Amino acid sequence: xxxxxxxxxxxxxxxxxxxxxxxxxxxxxxxxxxxxxxxxxxxxxxxxxxxxxxxxxxxxxxxxxxxxxxxxxxxxxxxxxxxxxxxxxxxxxxxxxxxxxxxxxxxxxxxxxxxxxxxxxxxxxxxxxxxxxxxxxxxxxxxxxxxxxxxxxxxxxxxxxxxxxxxxxxxxxxxxxxxxxxxxxxxxxxxxxxxxxxxxxxxxxxxxxxxxxxxxxxxxxxx
Amino acid sequence: xxxxxxxxxxxxxxxxxxxxxxxxxxxxxxxxxxxxxxxxxxxxxxxxxxxxxxxxxxxxxxxxxxxxxxxxxxxxxxxxxxxxxxxxxxxxxxxxxxxxxxxxxxxxxxxxxxxxxxxxxxxxxxxxxxxxxxxxxxxxxxxxxxxxxxxxxxxxxxxxxxxxxxxxxxxxxxxxxxxxxxxxxxxxxxxxxxxxxxxxxxxxxxxxxxxxxxxxxxxxxxxxxxxxxxxxxxxxxxxxxxxxxxxxxxxxxxxxxxxxxxxxxxxxxxxxxxxxxxxxxxxxxxxxxxxxxxxxxxxxxxxxxxxxxxxxxxxxxxxxxxxxxxxxxxxxxxxxxxxxxxxxxxxxxxxxxxxxxxxxxxxxxxxxxxxxxxxxxxxxxxxxxxxxxxxxxxxx
Numbered sequence: 001x002x003x004x005x006x007x008x009x010x011x012x013x014x015x016x017x018x019x020x021x022x023x024x025x026x027x028x029x030x031x032x033x034x035x036x037x038x039x040x041x042x043x044x045x046x047x048x049x050x051x052x053x054x055x056x057x058x059x060x061x062x063x064x065x066x067x068x069x070x071x072x073x074x075x076x077x078x079x080x081x082x083x084x085x086x087x088x089x090x091x092x093x094x095x096x097x098x099x100x101x102x103x104x105x106x107x108x109x110x111x112x113x114x115x116x117x118x119x120x121x122x123x124x125x126x127x128x129x130x131x132x133x134x135x136x137x138x139x140x141x142x143x144x145x146x147x148x149x150x151x152x153x154x155x156x157x158x159x160x161x162x163x164x165x166x167x168x169x170x171x172x173x174x175x176x177x178x179x180x181x182x183x184x185x186x187x188x189x190x191x192x193x194x195x196x197x198x199x200x201x202x203x204x205x206x207x208x209x210x211x212x213x214x215x216x217x218x219x220x221x222x223x
Numbered sequence: 224x225x226x227x228x229x230x231x232x233x234x235x236x237x238x239x240x241x242x243x244x245x246x247x248x249x250x251x252x253x254x255x256x257x258x259x260x261x262x263x264x265x266x267x268x269x270x271x272x273x274x275x276x277x278x279x280x281x282x283x284x285x286x287x288x289x290x291x292x293x294x295x296x297x298x299x300x301x302x303x304x305x306x307x308x309x310x311x312x313x314x315x316x317x318x319x320x321x322x323x324x325x326x327x328x329x330x331x332x333x334x335x336x337x338x339x340x341x342x343x344x345x346x347x348x349x350x351x352x353x354x355x356x357x358x359x360x361x362x363x364x365x366x367x368x369x370x371x372x373x374x375x376x377x378x379x380x381x382x383x384x385x386x387x388x389x390x391x392x393x394x395x396x397x398x399x400x401x402x403x404x405x406x407x408x409x410x411x412x413x414x415x416x417x418x419x420x421x422x423x424x425x426x427x428x429x430x431x432x433x434x435x436x437x438x439x440x441x442x443x444x445x446x447x448x449x450x451x452x453x454x455x456x457x458x459x460x461x462x463x464x465x466x467x468x469x470x471x472x473x474x475x476x477x478x479x480x481x482x483x484x485x486x487x488x489x490x491x492x493x494x495x496x497x498x499x500x501x502x503x504x505x506x507x508x509x510x511x512x513x514x515x516x517x518x519x520x521x522x523x524x525x526x527x528x529x530x531x532x533x534x535x536x537x538x539x540x541x542x543x544x545x546x547x548x549x550x551x552x553x554x555x556x557x558x559x560x561x562x563x564x565x566x567x568x569x570x571x572x573x574x575x576x577x578x579x580x581x582x583x584x585x586x587x588x589x590x591x592x593x594x595x596x597x598x599x600x601x602x603x604x605x606x607x608x609x610x611x612x613x614x615x616x617x618x619x
Contacts, residue, residue: 049612052528054528054610054611054612054615055610055611055612074532074533075532075533075534078527078530078531078532078533079530079532081527081528081529081530081611082529082530082531083530087528087529089615093521093524093525093528093615094525095522095525095526096522097232097233097236106526106529107529107530109225110526110529110530110531110532110535111530154529158530
């Protein structure tokens with residue numbers, strides 16, 4: 001499903017070349033719930049960007065659903081992000097001037113889904129996160145937990161191959177965090193593939209499988 | 224359609240800024256529409272005034288008078304055979320001395336036929352014009368302008384008085400009206416001018432003979448000036464055996480043409496100035512769009528992360544710029560309409576009419592659209608080119 005082979009990514013910081021990913025290898029199978037844990041500066045964000053097709057690797061091979069993403073053009077990457085990946089970010093990243101409903105609808109518009117079909121799927125996704133009655137509200141009118149649920153609905157609505165969550169509970173209190181994590185379990189039970197990136201041990205251990213990243217290398221953590 | 228609504232919402236979400244940005248376009252459009260419409264309105268009234276000056280005649284000059292001169296008889300033949308040439312007015316002119324008792328001066332004397340009055344749309348305050356009989360009889364009668372009447376006679380209702388032109392006694396049979404709207408009256412104002420039968424002038428002046436070298440053709444009912452000129456051309460070509468250098472026919476409505484040129488230049492000039500202010504408005508739009516793109520970097524990042532392609536983002540921001548321009552354009556046209564109404568009502572007494580010029584409105588709309596595209600392109604492209612990760616991490 002997701003396969004990284006010897007993926008490298010470098011950044012130029014002043015005169016130094018920093019290796020954010022150093023021959024990283026990993027394999028994630030369909031319907032898995034995997035968390036990737038690592039301290040800040042470990043290459044976590046870079047890994048997430050590459051898995052999320054937001055950035056491309058400098059070396060190595062990345063296969064998503066068996067397709068070599070590293071050879072894709074920017075336009076194709078946008079398409080892959082749209083159809084195969086649902087993002088959940090730490091700071092929710094909802095568009096402030098659009099209502100909950102419109103935020104969830106946006107990826108479907110980019111997919112050119114018909115209006116009636118869009119309405120049906122938006123409702124489905126919002127009902128799944130329990131926020132249908134808040135559909136018309138703007139993000140600013142929602143609590144942090146609610147905003148994150150809208151973001152999850154937005155990730156779900158395209159029925160992606162992979163839900164990629166980057167510190168999804170980072171901006172939430174512990175009670176709300178538990179709710180969100182509960183939601184990920186629920187999504188996992190429904191058969192979604194989930195990759196959760198975090199620096200928090202406790203959150204990481206919610207997932208059945210944990211990968212550890214340090215200095216740009218990925219290692220399996222035995223439970 | 225969808226992106227149009229999005230653009231309108233985005234513009235609406237920051238009304239003050241959008242309004243200020245549009246102001247440049249609004250002022251530019253107003254300048255363009257109002258100025259050009261004003262020029263056109265003024266041109267309309269001036270052209271109407273000029274048309275009344277009797278300038279719509281065909282002027283014919285003959286250069287080959289020695290070998291086979293045109294005579295009054297030949298002109299009469301043309302007049303009878305061609306309805307288009309019914310009002311041929313040959314004339315000759317000389318400067319001669321004029322005297323009445325102790326008053327004297329030099330006067331421009333026109334030797335004319337009866338047709339001259341209509342060809343030049345002359346009006347008389349007193350008496351009558353030179354008649355065909357006067358021409359036939361070589362009568363010593365004259366029509367003078369008011370300047371001449373005042374200088375020689377002392378008053379203008381002077382028909383029946385006698386004056387001497389070049390020593391020969393002439394009876395005044397009419398006085399030319401000093402009209403504001405008549406070309407001849409304007410050109411002769413202030414100088415002594417007399418009209419006498421052409422046949423009579425020949426006897427006064429050594430330099431004038433009966434060989435016709437120039438004449439006017441006044442408008443005949445049912446013929447345009449160009450048609451009249453064509454008929455004349457055909458006759459003259461035939462007469463001079465296809466020697467096109469033997470004559471010159473100018474059918475242009477010279478004054479109107481000149482006016483047209485002046486006002487065209489004026490329109491282009493003012494339109495150009497207005498266009499510059501529109502471009503300045505466009506730069507304002509570009510400036511604000513640049514700010515908007517920077518402000519919305521994160522939004523762009525989110526949109527890209529969830530699958531918006533470069534093209535989608537480009538269209539979104541381009542649409543915003545164009546909609547901003549077109550809204551400004553619409554408001555500008557609306558305000559222009561108001562201003563023109565206002566100006567028209569203020570100057571209503573002068574008879575000037577200022578109407579919104581349709582073609583300038585179309586020009587303004589097209590121009591605004593282009594400005595939206597041209598000045599929106601660079602900010603939109605800046606937005607489209609952003610990398611999703613850079614955009615996502617911008618400012619948090």
